Amino acid sequence: MIEFNNITFSYPSKELFQDVSFKIDKGEFVFLIGESGTGKTSLLRMINMEIFPQNGEVIVYGFNSRHIKKPEIPVLRRKIGFVFQDYKLLDDRDVFENVALPLYLSGVKPDVIKKKVFNVLNEVGVFDSYKxxxxxxxxxxxxxxxxxxxxxxxxxxxxADEPTGNLDPFVSFEIIKLLLNINYKGTAVFIATHNYDIVRRLKSKRLLQIKDKKVLDVVIKE
Ligand SMILES: Nc1ncnc2c1ncn2[C@@H]1O[C@H](COP(=O)(O)OP(=O)(O)OP(=O)(O)O)[C@@H](O)[C@H]1O
Ligand SMILES: [Mg+2]
Known part of the structure; x- marks a missing residue:
């Protein structure tokens, strides 16, 4: 589904990744940890193909970073849902309109949009706030x-890039439970986080760590 094959990545002033390879399979639930500045957000941006490795390749749902054409990038992004620490909601649009936006952009019919938006608002528990x-x-x-x-x-x-960064511990765990539930229904979930408390509470889940410019699976010891 998602493959990083021997990638290296640098910004002009900083090298972040050296010969990194890993895979995320269909339906997996994976945490990504690493100290601030090690490149968690940059790694997620490579999946979205906003930035590209200098060597190696990133393959996401059949699209290869070495060959993808500009018009294919929106097609790829429709297969990826992105959640940010600071939500990035449009302040002048209500809840319904914010959630409906990606469907409008995909040309979905209004009656279908209505059904899908209300379904999903119900699923995440904010149905009553749609206006x-x-x-x-x-x-x-x-x-x-x-x-x-x-x-x-x-x-x-x-x-999700730091989805609980601005939330208190109780609300953070509620958000993680929601993400677990979404995963349970079949969607793969990949969460970059500083929240070691949550990672420890869910230590049966797969954990990737960025360290020394590598990305490795780690297991939390008791
Ligand atoms: N567009 C950019 N141009 C140059 N350097 C950048 C750019 N974006 C990020 N960096 C640098 O690359 C490093 C990694 O940044 P990144 O945001 O990926 O780290 P992070 O692990 O997500 O950090 P945090 O935990 O603080 O969110 C940082 O040193 C950052 O300053
Ligand atoms: Mg970050």
Whole structure:
């Protein structure tokens, strides 16, 4: 599904990855950890094909970073749901409109949009807030809306960059439970996080760590 094959990646002033290879399979649930500045966000941006490795290749749902053409990138991104730490909701649109946006952009018919948006708002637990503006919601509720927006197009994978970074521990765990539930229904989930408390609580889940410019599977010891 997602493969990194012997990639190296540098920004002009900093080398982040050296000969990195790993795979994420269909339906997996994976955490990505690593100290600040090690390249978690950059790695996620390579999956989205916003940035490209200098060597090696990233293959995402059949699209190869070495060959992908510009018009194919939106096609690839429709298979990926993205959730950000700061939600990135449109402040002047209500909850319904925020979640409906990716469907409008994909040319889905209005009656189908309505059905899908209400379904997904129900799934993430903010159905009653569909007419509210983002600033009328709590942080946890805003994150639920942003998760709804990310899954409304039924992506193969949901990628979340620090999805609990701005939330208290209880609400953070509620968000993680929601992501687990989405995964349970078949969507792969890949979460970059600093939240070691959550990673420890879910130590049966796969854990990738960025360290010394490598990405390795790690197991948490008791
Ligand atoms: N567009 C860019 N141009 C140049 N350097 C960048 C760019 N984006 C990130 N960097 C640098 O690359 C390094 C890795 O950044 P990245 O955001 O991927 O790390 P991170 O692991 O997500 O960090 P954090 O945990 O703080 O979110 C940092 O040193 C950062 O300053
Ligand atoms: Mg980051």
């Amino acid at each position: 509210k503006l983002p600033h009328e919601l709590s942080g946890g509720e805003q994150q639920r809306v942003s998760i709804a927006r990310a899954i409304v197009n039924e992506p193969y994978i949901l990628i």
